[in-house]
Amino acid sequence: MLRKFLYRACVQAGGMIEVRGVYKSFGKARVLEDVSFSVRNGEVVGFVGLNGAGKTTTIRITVGVLPPDAGDVFIDGYSVSEDKVEASARVGWVPELPIFESEYRALDYFAYLAGYYGYSEGEARRLGRELFERVGIGEAANKRLEEFSQGMKKRFALAVSLINDPPNFLFDEVLNGLDPQGIAFFRGLVQEFRKAGKAVLFSSHILSEVEGLADRVVFIHRGRIVGTYTMDEIRRRASGELLVSVSPLDDGAASIAAKYGEPEKRGNALAVKGFSGDPSSLVAELVAAGYRVAEVKRSEKSLEEFFFELVGLRGDGA
Numbered sequence: 001m002l003r004k005f006l007y008r009a010c011v012q013a014g015g016m017i018e019v020r021g022v023y024k025s026f027g028k029a030r031v032l033e034d035v036s037f038s039v040r041n042g043e044v045v046g047f048v049g050l051n052g053a054g055k056t057t058t059i060r061i062t063v064g065v066l067p068p069d070a071g072d073v074f075i076d077g078y079s080v081s082e083d084k085v086e087a088s089a090r091v092g093w094v095p096e097l098p099i100f101e102s103e104y105r106a107l108d109y110f111a112y113l114a115g116y117y118g119y120s121e122g123e124a125r126r127l128g129r130e131l132f133e134r135v136g137i138g139e140a141a142n143k144r145l146e147e148f149s150q151g152m153k154k155r156f157a158l159a160v161s162l163i164n165d166p167p168n169f170l171f172d173e174v175l176n177g178l179d180p181q182g183i184a185f186f187r188g189l190v191q192e193f194r195k196a197g198k199a200v201l202f203s204s205h206i207l208s209e210v211e212g213l214a215d216r217v218v219f220i221h222r223g224r225i226v227g228t229y230t231m232d233e234i235r236r237r238a239s240g241e242l243l244v245s246v247s248p249l250d251d252g253a254a255s256i257a258a259k260y261g262e263p264e265k266r267g268n269a270l271a272v273k274g275f276s277g278d279p280s281s282l283v284a285e286l287v288a289a290g291y292r293v294a295e296v297k298r299s300e301k302s303l304e305e306f307f308f309e310l311v312g313l314r315g316d317g318a
């Protein structure tokens, strides 16, 4: 009780998602093991892992449609196990493959769902038209949901998740199936959410997809959290190495290079991992100290390589 009170005193408009020590098995297969992470208010967090890593299962537990075997999730301080109604009212969810009663017309079904949030029929229809316009399905209000493409279903699910303007959002592979216009719209929406202090978690199996959107990335592999990095850290680490062919290749050269990254000897060159700064300054420093520099080249490590390295796989997934 005190926790909730303190929590609400600290965070008013914004949201907060805290996943704590969650375990889940399906039959004998353990799918989540001690999964813990949090998303603070005003923060957009990418949830990245390969197919089958456990992203959807974590998200379903977080929104309260699947019970954890152990551990708990707190939404704005409310436990999804013990304060289910409060917790789920504070979170919007767009599932990976939204499934709706397909024979309904979009606006009719929206109005029916909005009824759960206390909207009258007329208010619900007004809100529906407004949100459909906002998410780009204004023209399709009277279409049957079975005629919707996967991308349109996602947009519809997004409109539904916006009904009560919750302070927390969970998007499962939301960019998958959206056209470029849809992706641009989603990026804009996430910016708005960030400004409004909402907590946003969105899953993807492609790290480069979350670039430009996420402030931080939580990596999951085989049901375990294997790392959490800010996007800046990822870029720094993935910005790669600078290979400097320098002679003599001695400790003095390495200590100069150490100002720019982590140097290690490789063949007749110094590989400076996590290089940051201007390569020409390093060259100038080496030359001023009496070294000869034959070649300098950057080996760009892509974001995907960073990810594969983190989870201990090669780029081909082997």
Ligand SMILES: Nc1ncnc2c1ncn2[C@@H]1O[C@H](COP(=O)(O)OP(=O)(O)OP(=O)(O)O)[C@@H](O)[C@H]1O
Pocket: 026, 031, 049, 050, 051, 052, 053, 054, 055, 056, 057, 058, 096, 205
């Ligand atoms: N209801 C279920 N019954 C049995 N196994 C399940 C069930 N749901 C998920 N799994 C298994 O749990 C593991 C994690 O699945 P999950 O859908 O959470 O992964 P994911 O990271 O979301 O993958 P993707 O990127 O493919 O969507 C997989 O091995 C999957 O086969």
